[in-house]
Amino acid sequence: HPPWPPLSRLPVRPSVRPSVLPPPLSDMKEKNPWHTPVTIIITVIGVIAIVALVTVAVLQNKPLLQKYKYGIVLDAGSSHTALYLYEWPAEKDNNTGRVEQIHSCKVKGKGISSYASEPWKAGESLTLCMQEAERWVPSKRHRETPLYLGATAGMRLLNMENSSASDKVFQAVEGALQRFPFSYEGARILSGQEEGAFGWVTVNYLDDRLKQGLETTGALDLGGASTQISFVSDSYDGSESPSNSVTFRLYGNDYNLYTHSFLCYGKDQVLRMVLAQQTQSGPTSILDPCFHPGYNVTKFYSELYDSPCVSDRKPPGAPEAFAHRGDGNFQQCQEVVRTVFNFSSCRYRQCSFNGVFQPHLQGSFGAFSAYYFVMNFLNLTDTSIPLQAVKEKLLQYCATSWDQIVQQHPGVKEKYLAEYCFSGTYILTLLTEGYNFTSENYSNIKFIKKIKGSDAGWTLGYMLNLTNMIPAEAPDSPLLPHAGYVSVVTIMAVVLFVLLILSLRPLWPRCSKQPQIV
């Protein structure tokens, strides 16, 4: 017998709550069983505990207000100086923290070695970029921010030629840098090996290859006065030609790096050598296959031969100047460029050129600085283009008249513009005939400027080394990534809380009788 009348006998009321349901809250005689002081207190304490636990977990592992440290490196190259500003999370100097370039500044004017006769100007030239760095680094970090200056081939040559002049340039630079509130850590000339090795460290650090112990990428750097090649080859253990060997232990891995720096083989000095080759007899005019037809500029013998790379070849009794005229012939240009390489003697198993040992090329390569400027200008950074097609493109480009070139590139400095035919030819010849890249492995080269926002070059590797930012051994990695850790703590806290509530069941107020049907 149903406790209530059958549905058909219920009085029909328009859209009303069936009377079998509990009455509205206001009608209820009993309190909600969860609204007792005990459950309210437990809930509040539980929620506070969970919030506290999660907050501690988050704060403990990752300060919400991330603090950063900074480092500044000045790259005093032969053709120009550039300032690089790096930043990294303050707590993680030497393991998981990643160093990033946050700013760079190109110093106006030429490289510091060009101020040999007026050294104070070398120091002065750095002021604007240094003031910029002062604004970029938060002032309370100024004093602890290390500042380094490294000079490369331009100062190497000046030091060889006139060491007191190079000392004076350094004094001027030092004086200028010490006026800034940073922690000045010195200015010096890097050796060719350092320049090559630190470029390699930079490329592989930015690619995350060192920390992960992956196969490394070789580094090809082309400057104005020297060029570097650095790579790891299984066929090289350092015993053959030890002067080319640099060993590192980084993140628990040993690396035996082959590196060589060719002084005078940066593109500005090679151009001098190529011009020296064409002015051996002291002519008043030359027709240069590496320059565009119609190019015609007066050049001075005294300026051309003012470098240790060519000074001993100055033709005796040469006139003051010569007309440098372009002929635009890639093949003939390559022939002249070849004359700067000496392939005749090698006392090792194998050599690149000038009797310098080079192991078998291995792996991929990143080619940066002037390699990139030139190949990017020529639209030839894509190395999947067959070598033969690259040569054909260059052949066409070199044959284009100077008038047309100037017209087609109104925004490019004429000094740069005039030299891309020569530079492209030199790069191709250096890679294929100097270093022995072939049409098969040419595509292993990548022409790059930046990796993940930081410029490829020796500066980052140099700073990482001097600040001991790459540990020899792999850092202990946390069991869980931060997000996983926080999730686990949260889930555990919620589970514990529910268990607590359940365990307090005996204390729960008993559910009262069903409300009566009215």
Ligand SMILES: Nc1ccn([C@@H]2O[C@H](COP(=O)(O)OP(=O)(O)OP(=O)(O)O)[C@@H](O)[C@H]2O)c(=O)n1
């Ligand atoms: N947009 C640009 C910028 C630079 N260059 C050329 O690139 C060379 C300089 O390359 P860089 O790597 O800056 O050389 P440095 O560091 O100054 O020289 P080094 O490393 O030999 O000391 C110079 O010949 C310069 O004319 C270029 O062709 N196009």
Ligand SMILES: [Ca+2]
């Ligand atoms: Ca350089």
